[in-house]
Amino acid sequence: MQYEEGKIGRIFVLKLETGERIPDIIEEFAHEHGVRSAMVMYVGGAGEESRLVVGPDASWNDKIVPLVHALDGRHEVLAVGTLYPDEEGNPILHMHAAMGREGKAVAGCTRAGVDVWLVGEVLMIEIAGTTGLRKTDTETGFKILQLAGFGRQ
Numbered sequence: 001m002q003y004e005e006g007k008i009g010r011i012f013v014l015k016l017e018t019g020e021r022i023p024d025i026i027e028e029f030a031h032e033h034g035v036r037s038a039m040v041m042y043v044g045g046a047g048e049e050s051r052l053v054v055g056p057d058a059s060w061n062d063k064i065v066p067l068v069h070a071l072d073g074r075h076e077v078l079a080v081g082t083l084y085p086d087e088e089g090n091p092i093l094h095m096h097a098a099m100g101r102e103g104k105a106v107a108g109c110t111r112a113g114v115d116v117w118l119v120g121e122v123l124m125i126e127i128a129g130t131t132g133l134r135k136t137d138t139e140t141g142f143k144i145l146q147l148a149g150f151g152r153q
Contacts, residue, residue, distance in 0.1 A: 009126030016120030052108030
């Protein structure tokens with residue numbers, strides 16, 4: 001385990017517009033407002049063009065191939081994630097969402113692109129005083145959070 005202790009910095013409330021895309025719009029906002037790290041929550045709708053990463057393709061043994069699920073219509077969404085910079089200083093959002101429609105649900109990572117539909121509310125709580133970075137893992141190619149503060153390394 002790695003860990004760091006931070007403090008709550010600024011708190012932002014964002015009202016997203018139909019057609020804006022998660023994670024892009026949240027990463028752009030963080031860049032423009034100098035948010036280095038944060039906890040991010042989203043509640044609202046997902047448009048028909050939205051896609052989620054729903055796991056790795058189990059048939060691949062030599063590398064991880066993401067499975068991408070395209071939504072079949074508009075969905076209700078509840079999501080939570082963290083935002084930390086990569087090694088170049090770009091804010092990277094890692095957010096997982098649960099989405100539902102007509103009694104059916106799907107959950108996954110928003111990195112494939114979730115389009116806001118009608119209602120899009122974000123609460124971004126800045127985490128001050130941490131040094132975490134999303135470093136590229138040579139084995140997976142994923143940008144994985146690394147904490148340089150306290151705890152076992």
